[in-house]
Amino acid sequence: MTALRTSRGFNAWVAATVGSELGSGILAFALTWTASGIGPQVASAVLTLTVAPSVALGLLGGAVADRFGPRQVMIAGTLGMILISAGIGVSVVLWTPSAILLLVAAALIGTVAAFQRPAVGVFPRLFVSDADLGTAMARVGMASQFARTIAPPAGGLLVGMIALSGVAFVDVVGGVVMLVTLLLIRPPRAHAPAREAMTLRGIVTGVMAARHTSGVPGLLACVAIVAGAVIPAVLLGIPLAARERGWSASDAGLIEAGWIAGGLACGAWFAWRGTAVRAWRPMALGPLIVAVGLGMLAIATDWVVALIGTTLIGVGVVVFTAHVFPTYLLLAPSAMVSRFQALLILVQQAPQLIVSPLIGLFVAMIGAGPVLAVSGLVATLATLIVVTDRTLRTFTTNR
Structure with a gap:
């Protein structure tokens, strides 16, 4: 540190x-x-x-x-x-x-x-x-x-x-x-x-540069996967699971607060101790922690177990994002850093517009548990991308 x-x-x-x-x-x-x-x-x-x-x-x-x-x-x-x-x-x-x-x-x-x-x-x-x-x-x-x-x-x-x-x-x-x-x-x-x-050419050039900058497409895919798997699952999956399992509104609110509390605690740690020099390891670990949390939420019959699960989700998300976001900016060309950042925001938000209605549809068909479990499995795809990307595995920040 x-x-x-x-x-x-x-x-x-x-x-x-x-x-x-x-x-x-x-x-x-x-x-x-x-x-x-x-x-x-x-x-x-x-x-x-x-x-x-x-x-x-x-x-x-x-x-x-x-x-x-x-x-x-x-x-x-x-x-x-x-x-x-x-x-x-x-x-x-x-x-x-x-x-x-x-x-x-x-x-x-x-x-x-x-x-x-x-x-x-x-x-x-x-x-x-x-x-x-x-x-x-x-x-x-x-x-x-x-x-x-x-x-x-x-x-x-x-x-x-x-x-x-x-x-x-x-x-x-x-x-x-x-x-x-x-x-x-x-x-x-x-x-x-x-x-x-x-200019239109400048915007297109920024997108094409992101596509051809080594490591960047992998990071964008990881962010899209984690954002699409986690955010709708938490914001929609928790209240739907609570109603399905007979939990009260206050229980559901406490369960949802778990991922905020987990993220805050983990963010405070990185703000104090700093982030890892070899960023790929926490980037790969974060989605696995998220998957465990979503799995616990999927099978929980007691709200306390669900709260532990959402806390793990919050921890996993911050372990992932605290290393993905600075790595992404450092890989971006200095003249295009804001265009790269805009693309990152786009891939965070666009999947939510697609996944949110699908979660409501599938929960109605097969229940909240299977949907949350599948969301966890989808999150692990981000880990696979990180560990197979040579640029991400060799990237370091010099201290």
Whole structure:
């Protein structure tokens, strides 16, 4: 283990990330909660519209960040979110929240996220050496995960006290703190603008470069497999399994919290101790831990066993992602790093849009247990890819 060598600006940004992510998470909960009061179809549409723009516009978002730099894109995106949140707050004060207002708000938030997320993902690379990138990203991930963990209960409390309009203005405060932080800090590493990035040819070139960069196709396939196998299985499989097995709503909530707790604990370890120099070993181990956790969840008849299973899932996911994400950025050409990051986000989210409805269909046909067990087996394919990829097996970070 070595101490993370970074600047005050990085630490200030991580701290501001907690407030910004917390405000965004509270607002997301409030929007969904308000939409659910109108009808389940509206609530479903709100959730879809916050994800779909990242799939549709993500590659363009990465190209913009490569052209202008991640800090500039984050400043513009944060300013955009401040205006959107303020607009939501004012609109709700003047008019009763309607389905159209909620859907437009969700689409605008999703669109800003499509441009901002690739920039946020590569921003740590401007602060630290390649050897420290994994530790730095673990700290950012832990801060974001902490904020996302406490956002739903905080949102439930605040939406009852100050309504959607008040929650929107809370998000404005978090956005202002982030905007001021971004304007004040200066990363020690400069961004070299890729002037061709925003052209159609530049976007296609980025995708083709990812395809031909050794080790990158394997990592993208692994991320798609793990994201497609785990996230829908946890978010949909747990409540469906709970109803099937007679567990209460509070049991189901505790079981789902297990994967968050496991991920937080594991993320804290990597943020403190650092990530492995030979990243392929934890990258291969992570999906196996996930498979064990999903297997326990598949056969559990007691909620305590299910909780242990979801905790293992959270641990396995973070063991995997804490090494995959920095390795992926280090393999990416410096002039295309944001386009590569956008592609990574795309392969994380696109499988969920396909797998989620399939899980609902197959659970209705054969039950939750077999579906969860198959999801675990699918996750192990990522391990197979890692151990058979020569580039990944020989990749190291020098310390």
